[in-house]
Every structure is written in C-alpha cells, then in structure tokens.
Amino acid sequence: MTADKDWPSQPVNVNDSEFQDFVNKYSKVIIDCWAPWCGPCRMLGPVISELAGAYKGKIAFGKLNTDDSQATAMSFGIQTIPTLLFFKDGKLVGREVGAMPRQALEPKIKSILG
Numbered sequence: 001m002t003a004d005k006d007w008p009s010q011p012v013n014v015n016d017s018e019f020q021d022f023v024n025k026y027s028k029v030i031i032d033c034w035a036p037w038c039g040p041c042r043m044l045g046p047v048i049s050e051l052a053g054a055y056k057g058k059i060a061f062g063k064l065n066t067d068d069s070q071a072t073a074m075s076f077g078i079q080t081i082p083t084l085l086f087f088k089d090g091k092l093v094g095r096e097v098g099a100m101p102r103q104a105l106e107p108k109i110k111s112i113l114g
Helices: 019-025 039-054 070-075 102-113
Strands: 012-014 028-034 060-065 083-088 091-097
Touching: 012 019, 019 028, 019 060, 028 039, 028 102, 039 060, 039 102, 083 102, 091 102
Parallel strands: 012 060, 028 060
Antiparallel strands: 028 083, 083 091
C-alpha cells in the first residue's frame, strides 16, 4: 500500500500510457473521464478537486482527457462524459455518468468504494 504522504491531494492528470500504473498504484482510485469542451465536465472539476483533498490517503483521483486518451476511453466504453470510473485494488468496480454536486456524489463513493 502507498504511504499516506504519497497519496495526491489534487486530481492527477493521466493519459493512455500512465493510466494502468496510476490505477494499480493506489488501493482505491476514481478516474474522472472528461474533455475541455464539455460544460458538465467543467462543473464537476471543482467537486473532484475538493474530494481529492478531503479523501487524501484514502482515495486517489485522476483525470483522463478523453480527447487526448481515446484508447483508454474506448477500452472502458466511455460514450458520455463526464464519467467517473471507480477502481478497487486495480479492478473496475463501478461507474457514474454525469455531473453531480458533492452531496450527491459522496454517498455513491462510499457505497462503491466503502
């Protein structure tokens, strides 16, 4: 397990080549699949940043630009953004589609990742 000080307190930008290493590095990971032109993605961005700080040491947050990392987006069947991918011990365990406020997202995080 990664030491607490090594967990990011802000979302980490990941791409096709870094994605699997990032997901495998931490026991619990949420990847925000987004694109710069997507309005709902821009609304969700600050929520993800807030959560990354609040859950430091428990959940690592990554951001995958689907325009720049199409291979990874396609491998997970991302058809709508924003999409959040939830990983536990390197395995996909859930997904949520659409922008939502923190108070709606947090219960989903707790139910999926525990």
